[in-house]
Amino acid sequence: MSRTPWTDRLAEVLGAWPREPVYYRKNVRDKIVSLMEENRGSILLDAGCGTGILREHLPKWIKYVGLDFTPEFIDYCRGKFKDEFVLAKVEKIPYPDMYFWAVNSTSVINHNANWRDLIKEMMRVSQKYLVILTTSHDKATAVIGTKPVLRIRFNPKDIIDECSKYGAVEFEKAQDRNADFTLGLFTVKK
Numbered sequence: 001m002s003r004t005p006w007t008d009r010l011a012e013v014l015g016a017w018p019r020e021p022v023y024y025r026k027n028v029r030d031k032i033v034s035l036m037e038e039n040r041g042s043i044l045l046d047a048g049c050g051t052g053i054l055r056e057h058l059p060k061w062i063k064y065v066g067l068d069f070t071p072e073f074i075d076y077c078r079g080k081f082k083d084e085f086v087l088a089k090v091e092k093i094p095y096p097d098m099y100f101w102a103v104n105s106t107s108v109i110n111h112n113a114n115w116r117d118l119i120k121e122m123m124r125v126s127q128k129y130l131v132i133l134t135t136s137h138d139k140a141t142a143v144i145g146t147k148p149v150l151r152i153r154f155n156p157k158d159i160i161d162e163c164s165k166y167g168a169v170e171f172e173k174a175q176d177r178n179a180d181f182t183l184g185l186f187t188v189k190k
């Protein structure tokens with residue numbers, strides 16, 4: 001994997017993004033724990049895991065695989081955690097169909113113009129749940145921190161329609177009150 005829009009940004013990301021567990025998307029973590037409790041022993045995929053902040057704040061009994069296309073983030077996570085970390089694109093996940101019980105993706109599809117391909121692939125490898133935390137409504141912006149990074153702001157209906165194509169039957173949308181107010185949490189049940 002060569003350069004990505006996140007290359008050379010590890011220090012910035014570690015310094016600037018919120019690290020404190022209560023602030024950091026507690027409702028998302030609680031949701032994921034409850035989904036994984038339905039099938040203990042199954043595996044969670046964190047698609048676009050970044051610095052592994054989700055792993056950091058999940059209970060250890062949850063089997064976790066982190067995936068990201070930015071080599072520095074994967075190297076950092078491999079040095080910090082004991083779990084499996086994979087260097088790959090979310091649009092080409094190197095696992096069989098329905099390998100994971102649940103797939104989480106926090107603040108990732110909004111940075112990809114081909115976000116529909118990412119949803120298709122995450123639905124393929126998920127047996128039951130897809131949890132997407134992303135920006136909803138408002139306008140798109142082009143810069144995050146110091147560097148240009150595409151940031152799409154979605155109409156939630158577009159995400160729901162896309163997931164429906166691949167077998168999603170139930171949706172739950174919740175505002176993430178513990179983080180950026182523009183983030184919407186979508187839980188999809190297959």
Ligand SMILES: C[S@@+](CC[C@H](N)C(=O)[O-])C[C@H]1O[C@@H](n2cnc3c(N)ncnc32)[C@H](O)[C@@H]1O
Pocket residue numbers: 004006047048049050051052053067068069070073088089090091105106107108111112
């Ligand atoms: C805004 S960060 C979010 C990181 C993490 N999920 C979090 O909540 O802190 C976006 C992450 O997704 C990764 N990413 C973006 N698009 C990706 C893609 N198409 N395939 C794999 N990783 C991707 C980036 O390398 C970066 O680590």
